[in-house]
Amino acid sequence: MTDGAKSAFPENGRCGGTDPKTDTVIADYFLSRFIIGMEITMEYTIGEILRRFDLDFTSEPYGNGHINDTYIAGCDPKYILQRINSNVFKNPPEVMENIAKVCDHLRRKIIAEGGNADRETLTLVKTVDGQNYYKADDDNYFRVYRFIENARSVDIPESPEQYESAAKAFGKFQRLLSDFPANELHETIRDFHNTPKRFEALEAAVREDKCGRAAEVSDEIEFAFKRKNICPLIVDGLADGSIPLRVTHNDTKLNNVMIDNTTNRGLCVIDLDTVMPGSLLYDFGDALRGGAGTAAEDETDLSKVGIDMKLFEAFTRGFCSELADSFTEREIELLATSAIILTYECGIRFLADYLMGDTYFKIHRPKHNLDRARSQFKMVADMESKLDSMNRIVSDVLAGR
Ligand code: ADP
Ligand code: GN1
Numbered sequence: 001m002t003d004g005a006k007s008a009f010p011e012n013g014r015c016g017g018t019d020p021k022t023d024t025v026i027a028d029y030f031l032s033r034f035i036i037g038m039e040i041t042m043e044y045t046i047g048e049i050l051r052r053f054d055l056d057f058t059s060e061p062y063g064n065g066h067i068n069d070t071y072i073a074g075c076d077p078k079y080i081l082q083r084i085n086s087n088v089f090k091n092p093p094e095v096m097e098n099i100a101k102v103c104d105h106l107r108r109k110i111i112a113e114g115g116n117a118d119r120e121t122l123t124l125v126k127t128v129d130g131q132n133y134y135k136a137d138d139d140n141y142f143r144v145y146r147f148i149e150n151a152r153s154v155d156i157p158e159s160p161e162q163y164e165s166a167a168k169a170f171g172k173f174q175r176l177l178s179d180f181p182a183n184e185l186h187e188t189i190r191d192f193h194n195t196p197k198r199f200e201a202l203e204a205a206v207r208e209d210k211c212g213r214a215a216e217v218s219d220e221i222e223f224a225f226k227r228k229n230i231c232p233l234i235v236d237g238l239a240d241g242s243i244p245l246r247v248t249h250n251d252t253k254l255n256n257v258m259i260d261n262t263t264n265r266g267l268c269v270i271d272l273d274t275v276m277p278g279s280l281l282y283d284f285g286d287a288l289r290g291g292a293g294t295a296a297e298d299e300t301d302l303s304k305v306g307i308d309m310k311l312f313e314a315f316t317r318g319f320c321s322e323l324a325d326s327f328t329e330r331e332i333e334l335l336a337t338s339a340i341i342l343t344y345e346c347g348i349r350f351l352a353d354y355l356m357g358d359t360y361f362k363i364h365r366p367k368h369n370l371d372r373a374r375s376q377f378k379m380v381a382d383m384e385s386k387l388d389s390m391n392r393i394v395s396d397v398l399a400g401r
């Protein structure tokens with residue numbers, strides 16, 4: 001389970017205090033963040049931000065995301081406060097416009113299908129001024145969601161059945177958005193899954209070698225450069241129309257779907273910052289990258305890293321159960337290969353970030369991005385050796401076997 005509380009103030013932010021006022025005061029601390037090893041403390045406290053949303057609660061850091069700063073706040077009900085990472089998302093108001101529209105659409109569709117929209121999609125909390133986000137004086141952007149109770153996020157599947165159900169949730173997410181007008185969505189990160197552009201960024205990082213790290217990672221660079229040919233497979237299909245443009249999530253990491261504690265099933269897809277027009281293969285491939293692995297994304301013992309074929313089959317079954325009717329021939333051809341492409345793409349992103357001085361992904365130890373890149377590349381190599389079996393599983397699942 002995601003290790004929610006990582007507060008530097010472990011005695012703070014606990015619920016159940018008799019005096020809510022005292023709780024608030026104790027747990028109200030300054031926000032700080034690290035930029036290239038330097039701690040920057042902001043000039044306001046979390047409590048002050050929460051009050052902009054008419055909330056007066058305790059809070060503490062929460063979750064395992066690599067991008068935004070997430071805090072849990074309150075007791076009953078609870079809330080999620082997030083500082084949007086504006087180094088990654090250059091236009092937070094556009095991100096929030098996308099999210100509000102997507103959540104509205106999902107809410108309507110979930111209700112129409114007889115579901116519980118309060119649990120099956122995110123609910124934004126408005127500021128006292130009726131906005132979906134609060135912009136602080138220092139240009140930091142904050143948003144609040146209602147906390148989804150009696151559910152958890154997991155980094156690694158606890159069983160193939162649970163993973164199949166998470167896959168179904170991601171598939172359903174895309175199905176429910178299949179009639180969303182894609183042209184209304186902003187591109188929140190340009191060329192996010194454009195693998196050839198990601199390759200160019202790696203080439204530039206190697207050329208620049210601004211931290212003097214390239215020599216140390218020559219094996220990883222060689223591994224990446226040798227596979228340049230797989231980069232254009234999906235973008236070429238999008239360009240020639242054999243792969244349709246759909247509204248996709250684009251960050252289908254397992255911990256971006258909440259698992260219901262009672263049913264152990266995929267309940268709600270979260271982390272909607274990257275919902276944009278894209279390929280179904282992005283969501284399929286990216287989900288398998290980490291979720292179907294035999295080890296964590298940052299495992300340093302590479303002998304443990306590889307693809308678990310039972311998990312691959314479980315994910316394929318769950319995802320296809322929602323979407324198979326709409327697959328094109330080229331999408332089917334590339335389903336298994338997309339797991340290799342998206343894992344490779346993430347590996348080159350981690351490697352480029354390591355070379356550039358770790359400015360994009362949050363790291364928790366030196367060389368964390370390099371460890372992540374190495375494990376992604378080991379996963380790629382393992383999937384390459386099992387591609388025939390992966391393709392066979394795709395055919396069998398689609399044939400209903
Ligand atoms: P990041 O973009 O940094 O990955 P996420 O939006 O995925 O941030 O949030 C980080 C974690 O916070 C999630 O993995 C999940 O555990 C938790 N979380 C986010 N939103 C909610 C919510 N509405 N209810 C409960 N938990 C949430
Ligand atoms: C980031 O936000 P999070 O932690 O769910 C990243 C993904 C990567 C993933 C690797 C916006 O996902 O693209 O695949 O880390 N999100 C963004 O763990 O870059």
Ligand code: MG
Pocket residue numbers: 065066255256271
């Ligand atoms: Mg996330």
